[in-house]
Amino acid sequence: MDTNAVRTYGIGELLALARERAVPVVRGIPDAALDAPTPCAEYDVRALVGHLFQVVVQFQRLAAKEASAFGEAADMVAESPDWRERLVRETDRLVAAWSAPGAEEGTTGAMDMPARLVGSMALLDLTVHVWDLARATGQDFPAADEAVVAELAGAVEELGPMARRTGVFGEPVPEGEGASAFERLLARTGRAPSWE
Structure with a gap:
């Protein structure tokens, strides 16, 4: 057995790692910061919470190879007094959906993309959006797990050209000398790692 082999994590496992960093940030968003700008220029905190909620719910459907319905995101904050806990619960469901047998197999979504890439x-x-929310609300966000960053580096490389054409990513920004792998990832999505 090769003891130097790199372990391949399932998407469900990686989402569980990301969830551990996301939950404290979501729970720590103060009401007073809901109108604050974020590093994701088209969203303030309130709108980004709605967008993230939509993503978390719709990607559960994609894990099950069901049709998703991405439209205008609802105002989660206005709709639900317990929006923080609702987002946490849906994030748990997202982890479970992508941990289910077969979730990563085949293709999914309107564009029939490989399920693991989706x-x-x-x-x-x-x-990245949780990092946006942490930055916008003055919270700490420890660098993402190494395995998460490694998975995302490959995904950003593959998705980057299309994501920039469609405005999902901004143009890459300078990373800064001595940037960490996570900071390089942020810079490749068009975010300045030093944003305040």
């Missing part, structure tokens, strides 16, 4: 898109949002 799962990586959910992982990207649960990592």
Whole structure:
């Protein structure tokens, strides 16, 4: 047995790692910061919470090879007094959906993309948008797990050109000398790791 072999994590496992960083940030968003800008320029905190909720719910459907319905995101904060806990519960369901047998197999979504790559898109949002929310609300966000960053680096490489054309990613920004792997990942999605 090769003891140097790199372990391949399932998307469900990686989402569980991302969830551990996401939950404290979501629970720590103060009401007073809901109108604050975020590193994701088209969203303030309130709108980004709605977008992230939509992603977390719709990507559960994609894990089950069901049709998703991405439209305008609802105002979660206005709709639900317990929006923080609702988002946490849906994140638990997202982890379970992508941990189910067969979730990563075949293709899914309107574009029939490889299911694992689609799962990586959910992982990207649960990592990068939570970093956005942490930055926007003055919270700490420890660097994402090494395994998560490794998965996302490959996904961003593959999705980058299309994501930039469609405005999902901004143009890459300078990473800064001595940037960590996570900071390099953020920079490749168009975010300045030093954003305040």
